[in-house]
């Protein structure tokens with residue numbers, strides 16, 4: 001831990017660890033210092049010159065991003081000279097900037113717009129035609145480049161060199177002719193869209209978001225990416241009850257300020273056309289849509305009858321690693337009430353790297369393990385399949401589609417067809433499930449509140465961004481109501497209350513509350529139960 | 532944050548504006564004068580107070596704000612680039628835009644541009660917000676319809692050739708370029 005030093009900025013004293021860039025110290029203190037090229041997670045470039053401030057004892061203004069704090073430094077940021085310098089820098093940046101705001105995806109969250117309004121001069125003094133460069137250049141699978149809009153801050157260049165290590169981007173030519181471009185390799189790395197986030201202007205644009213939606217219409221909700229076990233912190237951009245984009249949210253303990261392209265583009269499933277819209281029950285050999293009450297009643301009756309005939313131990317359960325901790329906890333309670341002994345939480349595995357992407361492609365596999373719903377190195381899958389194949393398990397409560405993603409289709413089909421009773425709860429009805437007795441529609445991460453546990457055992461909170469249809473029950477409520485129907489005691493599903501119950505019952509969560517997780521999350525007591 | 536503030540000179544209040552009871556007398560005077568003027572003209576077989584709608588139509592001054600319409604350029608395309616600023620400025624949220632991409636240099640156009648005229652209050656804020664002079668307040672006020680669906684105007688119905696809107700555009704230029 002570095003020594004702490006004291007700096008005076010505009011008369012106020014701030015404290016910062018020795019060696020911190022002055023700019024960062026001022027930003028941390030809540031001061032609003034305009035800057036472009038500085039990014040807390042990248043090396044310092046000092047190319048934009050916007051962050052200049054007056055430092056006592058220095059003959060000229062200094063760029064605050066490349067000046068480490070020193071004890072006793074006296075800094076002024078509000079002098080006429082600083083204001084004039086900012087105005088000058090902005091004028092130079094705007095000299096050749098195209099008047100693209102009405103068609104630029106960044107408009108509304110563009111730092112050139114913001115700073116030009118606040119610190120610029122509002123008038124152009126030039127009459128010469130503006131420089132022409134490439135527009136809408138297709139530089140990657142998911143990225144577009146507009147060279148005219150680029151202000152040459154080189155954040156994207158440093159990102160590709162320092163974070164992904166792929167180095168696709170560079171600034172070519174010199175002086176007035178400088179322009180950003182790719183080498184012969186296209187910008188196709190797994191994190192390429194992060195360059196659009198860190199680009200202070202609209203020079204780098206994600207093809208997916210290109211000309212889709214104005215950012216000022218989006219309502220942003222904090223959440224966690226459901227794509228893999230890393231649990232990157234994100235913001236969901238919603239308008240008209242549909243998701244338009246996901247963007248990373250800074251969390252130094254999880255994803256810094258990045259997220260992978262796959263996770264970012266994986267937001268269309270909540271609005272998929274094949275999603276189940278209402279509960280269904282088997283009626284004369286086929287599934288018919290019914291009300292929630294009827295479906296819950298039917299499900300409770302089927303389970304009660306089955307358990308009375310064969311005992312609870314002949315029922316198997318599959319928990320979805322996409323459910324929240326609270327929902328999994330309630331599911332566990334429901335299974336205990338039924339006397340179920342065999343449960344699994346199969347997780348699809350895939351490509352991973354050593355930056356963010358994890359092999360397990362679900363957000364809460366660790367939660368399922370910590371809550372005892374998946375045991376052993378294969379998450380209980382083998383025991384479950386064996387149980388069904390040997391005829392020991394005759395009924396299955398199946399949550400999520402994950403089982404079909406980890407098993408070969410024929411095997412899944414065979415397993416399901418040998419069962420007497422199948423209750424399915426998921427997003428879409430697969431053909432293999434046409435024999436189910438009761439089908440409940442499930443809810444996605446964007447439609448519920450609760451928490452996920454990531455691969456490292458960090459418990460992180462999610463908030464609701466999309467409103468489900470009126471009368472819709474989220475997964476946790478389904479479990480709660482079923483448990484009420486089976487045990488007689490009234491059960492409600494309020495994530496904060498369930499979290500409290502869970503903290504009292506499950507050791508890894510003891511001492512935690514949902515409130516306390518905040519936006520950054522908290523590590524669970526004994527870390528991840530990683531296989 | 533305003534980029535620049537234009538101060539509009541207001542005339543000093545007249546005596547009648549400062550004394551409310553005087554204003555009452557002024558009002559009475561205006562009404563009486565008009566009454567006798569009209570009666571006089573009527574007695575001579577002339578009229579100056581009735582417009583025989585719909586055979587006759589009153590040509591409103593360019594400051595009038597009728598229904599907002601979209602400007603169609605001479606190449607047949609809309610001027611609008613679907614920037615969404617009018618949608619944002621509209622106090623009644625009656626504009627719905629879905630942008631899409633074009634192959635030409637403009638890059639962007641509105642694939643969908645709908646105005647719900649039953650909600651529009653003809654405030655003209657959309658016109659003021661538009662950076663492209665693409666939406667202007669026309670003189671059109673005859674927009675009654677038989678159904679709610681009929682009050683939803685789509686892009687094709689909203690497009691008006693630019694030269695038909697010249698009066699309003701000139702009026703706007705006079706004000707904004709001052």
Ligand code: SF4
Nearest residue numbers: 150151153154156199
């Ligand atoms: S593309 Fe954006 S991030 Fe890259 S140098 Fe230009 S302005 Fe900076």
Ligand code: SF4
Nearest residue numbers: 225227232259260263
């Ligand atoms: S690395 Fe994982 S959690 Fe992060 S954005 Fe990608 S899929 Fe989502």
Ligand code: SF4
Nearest residue numbers: 621651652654655657
């Ligand atoms: S005139 Fe006013 S209410 Fe009507 S569309 Fe324009 S901004 Fe909206």
Ligand code: SF4
Nearest residue numbers: 611612614615617661
């Ligand atoms: S403000 Fe003008 S250019 Fe922008 S969407 Fe509205 S009409 Fe089109």
Ligand code: FES
Nearest residue numbers: 037038048049065
């Ligand atoms: S932020 Fe300091 S020079 Fe760019």
